[in-house]
Amino acid sequence: MSNRLRDLRKEKRLTLRDLAEKVNISYSNIAMIERGERNFTSDSLIIFSNFFNVSTDYLLGKTNDKNISLSKERIPSANDIDIAFYNQHGIVTEEQKKEVESFLKYISSREEK
Numbered sequence: 001m002s003n004r005l006r007d008l009r010k011e012k013r014l015t016l017r018d019l020a021e022k023v024n025i026s027y028s029n030i031a032m033i034e035r036g037e038r039n040f041t042s043d044s045l046i047i048f049s050n051f052f053n054v055s056t057d058y059l060l061g062k063t064n065d066k067n068i069s070l071s072k073e074r075i076p077s078a079n080d081i082d083i084a085f086y087n088q089h090g091i092v093t094e095e096q097k098k099e100v101e102s103f104l105k106y107i108s109s110r111e112e113k
Contacts, residue, residue: 006034008052
């Protein structure tokens, strides 16, 4: 799994320091994960999965399929929204989560027509 993180980082032509800055995880933590000296935390796994747009199973070495597949019936939850936006924008307010959820439901219903 450490190779997958390193390979994804290199595919994006990022240094360890670049990646650390973009995902707000310390350079040393990322370096230790890449060297196999430390495992992903649940938070870092989700952050890297979102950042590289790959499944957590891919990062963990459980599959060779990088794609994230979401059921059309599944609307992302408030927790998904927290995870997706936290790293880019800091903490998301409850009002912002509700707005995003409403917008996602609107898009989903529009695509069904």
